[in-house]
Amino acid sequence: MSRRWLITGCSGGLGRVLSEAVLDRGDQVVVTARDPRSLEDLVAGHPETCRATALDVTRAGDAAAAAELAEQEFGGVDVLVNNAGHGMIGAIEEGTPEEYRPLFESNVFGLIETTRAVLPFLRRADGGRIVMMSSGAGIAGDGYYNATKFAVEGLSEALAQEVAPFGIATIIVEPGPFRTEFLGRSMRMAAAEMPEYAGTAGxxxxxxxxxxxxxxxxxxKAVDVVLQAVDAERPPLHLPLGERAYALARTKFTAFLKSMDQWEPLALKTGFDDPS
Structure with a gap:
């Protein structure tokens, strides 16, 4: 079944690879980037099924305009992929507001506004899908980047419950390390580098x-799995990708359950005493 997609952050990385794969299989796609000139080859290669537009997720109105373009050109949106964002490396103490606030604006608040803008179109679709590009860092990690992805995880879990009655499935994709530009141009570094954190953030x-x-x-290969999840009758809510992501998840939840079991006898004794 042909689908109509709106994908953010298509100039490189997984967003670019996903856009190419979706177009190659014949779906209709609105591809977006801050500079849509980087997407001209996609439109040229698929003039009937691809449209490109500027979308800066931190700029009010861009997402709504992209959704309107999908409506005008293709009749709506079936799949939203929230892929735009960037990373940051640095200890909590090393980071400054000028460094971490833009990270949250892009990775969290921009994702929220894009989702809000596209939801009216998705609610009219038959079996819509929302793909949230989180990270293995959204399972376990540290630092400001990880905090943004933890926020995406919590938001997406709540969203999944809210939109399920409309037949919309939410898929939280949690990639481990994949060979993209993420560690290069998509990664910011805290300017301050404190020797005290050489063994952690260092x-x-x-x-x-x-x-x-x-x-x-x-x-x-990651994109192939994402496409299978989007096409599934019952997509997964969480989709870790790669050995590293699965190892993070298993380590975290094993430790979580162990801690719960250890403290359960004491932690459950927190109710009011029975007067009788």
Whole structure:
């Protein structure tokens, strides 16, 4: 079944690979980027099924205009993919408001506004899908980037319950390291580098330098799994991608359950005493 897509952040990374895969299978797509000139080749290669427009998720009105374009050109939106965003490496103490506030504006508030703008169109679709590009960092991690992805996870879980009565499924995609530009142009660094955090945030700084362009994950294979999830009759709410993401999830939830079990006898004794 042909679908109508609106995808944010299509100039590179998983957003670009996903856009190409969706177009290659014959679906209709509104591809977006802050500079739509980076998308001209997609439109040229698929003139009947691809439209490109500027969309800065932090700028009011851009998302609504993109949704209106999908309505005018293709008759609506069946799938929204919230992919736009960027990363940041730095300890909590190292980060400044000038560095972490734009991160939240893009990764969280921009995602919220884009979702709100497109929801009226999705509610009119038959079996709509919302794909939230989270991260393995949304399962477990540290730092400001991880905080934004934890916010995406919580928001998406609530959204999934709200839109389910309309036949809309929400898919939270949680990739581990994939070989995209994420550790390169999509990653910001806290300017301050404190020696006190050499063993924590400093490790992440070195990881970026040592692994950029060397990540084990194949983005084309990741996109293939995402497409299968979108097409599924009952899509998963959570979709970790890659060995690293699954290892993070299993480690976190094992530790979570162990801590719960350890403290349960004491933590349950917190109600009012029975007067009798």
């Amino acid at each position: 490790v992440r700084r070195r990881y970026r330098v040592e692994h950029d362009g060397q990540q084990a994950g194949d983005p084309h």
